[in-house]
Every structure is written in C-alpha cells, then in structure tokens.
Amino acid sequence: xxxxxxxxxxxxxxxxxxxxxxxxxxxxxxxxxxxxxxxxxxxxxxxxxxxxxxxxxxxxxxxxxxx
Numbered sequence: 001x002x003x004x005x006x007x008x009x010x011x012x013x014x015x016x017x018x019x020x021x022x023x024x025x026x027x028x029x030x031x032x033x034x035x036x037x038x039x040x041x042x043x044x045x046x047x048x049x050x051x052x053x054x055x056x057x058x059x060x061x062x063x064x065x066x067x
Contacts, residue, residue, distance in 0.1 A: 005062050012058035019051035 022044045025032070032039040 008058050008062035012055045015051050016055035019048050019055055022048040
C-alpha cells in the first residue's frame with residue numbers, strides 16, 4: 001500500500017469521526033459556548049453533512065488504483 005492511499009484513508013477516518021461527533025452533538029444537544037456566545041446546533045447539522053461528504057469522498061479516492 002502506498003503512502004498516499006494510507007493518507008487518504010487516515011484523513012477519511014478523521015473526517016468521519018468528526019462527522020459522528022457533530023451528529024452526536026446535534027442529537028444530544030450539547031452546548032458549545034465561545035466568547036460568551038452559544039454556537040447554534042444548526043451549525044452541527046451543516047458540519048455533519050460537510051464532514052461526512054469529505055469522509056466518503058476521501059474513502060472513495062483511496063479505493064482507486066495508484067498510477
């Protein structure tokens with residue numbers, strides 16, 4: 001296995017874990033407060049979609065053949 005494919009899989013895994021954490025925050029309702037301002041839960045919904053999409057994209061790229 002070459003290093004680029006390994007890097008794609010690791011990055012896909014990291015993005016996937018971040019997406020799962022965002023989904024958990026959305027479902028459980030965890031509060032995030034930065035500089036005395038609460039971050040709305042809707043941002044976690046957007047983050048879940050974006051991070052999940054990136055994760056799927058990277059895993060699909062990692063299944064390709066290296067030239």
